[in-house]
Amino acid sequence: MPTKENPSNLFIVSACSAAVSFVTGIWIRNILGPEEYGIWLIYSLFLVYGYYMQFGILEGFSRDVPRMLGQGRFKKADDIRSTALVWILMSSGMSFLGVTVLLVLPLTFVETIMGIVALLLVPFQNLVLFFNHFYLTVQQFNKVAVIQLIIGSLQYVVMGFWAIFFGIYGLFLGVLIGSLAALIYSRIKMKTKIQLKWHSGLFKKMLKYGFRITLIGILLSLFTTMDRLLIFAFYDSSSVGLYGIIAFIYQGIMVLPSVFHQVMYPKINYHYGATGSKKALMPIILEPTILLSYISPVLLGIAFFMFPWFVEVFMPEYVAGTTAARIVIVGMFFFIWAMLYAHYLTVVHKEWSYFKVLCCGVLINAIVNLIMIRSGLYINGVAIGTAVSYMMYPLLLMFVCFRDMGLKWADYIRHFAIILLPFGMMIGLMGIIESLHIHFLMQIGFYLLGYLIFLLISSNKITLLSGYKSLGIKIAGEKLKKGKKCTAK
Numbered sequence: 001m002p003t004k005e006n007p008s009n010l011f012i013v014s015a016c017s018a019a020v021s022f023v024t025g026i027w028i029r030n031i032l033g034p035e036e037y038g039i040w041l042i043y044s045l046f047l048v049y050g051y052y053m054q055f056g057i058l059e060g061f062s063r064d065v066p067r068m069l070g071q072g073r074f075k076k077a078d079d080i081r082s083t084a085l086v087w088i089l090m091s092s093g094m095s096f097l098g099v100t101v102l103l104v105l106p107l108t109f110v111e112t113i114m115g116i117v118a119l120l121l122v123p124f125q126n127l128v129l130f131f132n133h134f135y136l137t138v139q140q141f142n143k144v145a146v147i148q149l150i151i152g153s154l155q156y157v158v159m160g161f162w163a164i165f166f167g168i169y170g171l172f173l174g175v176l177i178g179s180l181a182a183l184i185y186s187r188i189k190m191k192t193k194i195q196l197k198w199h200s201g202l203f204k205k206m207l208k209y210g211f212r213i214t215l216i217g218i219l220l221s222l223f224t225t226m227d228r229l230l231i232f233a234f235y236d237s238s239s240v241g242l243y244g245i246i247a248f249i250y251q252g253i254m255v256l257p258s259v260f261h262q263v264m265y266p267k268i269n270y271h272y273g274a275t276g277s278k279k280a281l282m283p284i285i286l287e288p289t290i291l292l293s294y295i296s297p298v299l300l301g302i303a304f305f306m307f308p309w310f311v312e313v314f315m316p317e318y319v320a321g322t323t324a325a326r327i328v329i330v331g332m333f334f335f336i337w338a339m340l341y342a343h344y345l346t347v348v349h350k351e352w353s354y355f356k357v358l359c360c361g362v363l364i365n366a367i368v369n370l371i372m373i374r375s376g377l378y379i380n381g382v383a384i385g386t387a388v389s390y391m392m393y394p395l396l397l398m399f400v401c402f403r404d405m406g407l408k409w410a411d412y413i414r415h416f417a418i419i420l421l422p423f424g425m426m427i428g429l430m431g432i433i434e435s436l437h438i439h440f441l442m443q444i445g446f447y448l449l450g451y452l453i454f455l456l457i458s459s460n461k462i463t464l465l466s467g468y469k470s471l472g473i474k475i476a477g478e479k480l481k482k483g484k485k486c487t488a489k
Helices: 008-043 045-054 057-070 074-091 093-104 109-137 141-166 168-189 200-234 237-243 245-275 279-314 316-347 351-374 378-404 409-434 440-458 463-488
Strands: none
Touching (some): 008 045, 008 141, 008 237, 045 093, 045 109, 045 200, 057 074, 057 109, 057 245, 057 316, 109 141, 141 168, 200 237, 200 378, 237 316, 245 279, 245 316, 279 409, 316 378, 316 409, 378 409
């Protein structure tokens, strides 16, 4: 049964992990330089795509366990856990199959070794993620926080340390050490041992769902890594390294939204398992979208104005990638909340609808990027193509979800207008303030002042924001009264 811990600790730890990763990320990039770092970005994709060796069983595990708990079927939840763990261990053998394939491919010795090392790390990574999913499904967010602290902060520090001595290979060694530390912690903290029992009938059902999720996952990874693959194909590893500071800013911006989506997925599943109603999910999907849309421009605006100065001071070798990074920062506005709608489609068994949307997103990404590359815009063109696809994909995803909920065109347009308003304000403020050519701290100050005024005006027109504004005024009034009482005493 879920313990339903407060997820606030997970958000706090994730923010701390992001800060540590941010600092160590600068350190690692400066140790390697653009060329070597570009090579790491390419070979680390083995870890990204290696995750799908488990054929989506982890996603089925994350979807079905909260649902079973919501229905009070605890024995079935235990069976799902057992089958998922056995499969994670069994699927590790695919890494060795991949090693065999690498040995027969016409690659250089260095390319083969790096590919083999990356592939052999996949089983450790996937086992850590199993425990991460396990604690998420029972809403034990404190344990999830520690696991993510280990693989998010400790691991990065160790990677940076060993990179000093072994370069790129030191990064792989750091991943191994971080994964082992997370596994040891996860096993120690597990109160009840998961039985290694195989339920073939249950596995077939999970695989039927998991296969669809695997296709979706591969497409989603392709969607988010298409830019660096195209740059590597048309340019070189140094260009990938310069463009790689986008991955740096992407991780920094997405850390808290990613934690939010991790917390929301089991909650959506649990709620759907308890009610069985699609329309009952509307508030848990639509309201967070509005909040993220109105809050995210604060973070995006600060990043937009601060990033050029930051790169020039701390990563001068990567200055040529600054403009590309700023373009993608703008495009991330819609991408921040897109996963809410993706969760909805997987929860209500509309995986093929999600698959079709992703196919469109990948196609848009590839076509626009290729056009930009052919136009001779170098990595800035790729950034434009990526930003465009980051805008189009979430809007298409949202439209499909609205149709599935039985909502009308008018509902979609109304919701779209609400979330488009802060985007338009963000773009307008960025354009005006950028044209002033003043110090970046003044730019940030003017931007935040202008956006705060916009938020105050908007809160009178949008019910959800008005509620939060009233709550804030109430809390401030209570604190003021307490302060007056203390003064009187």
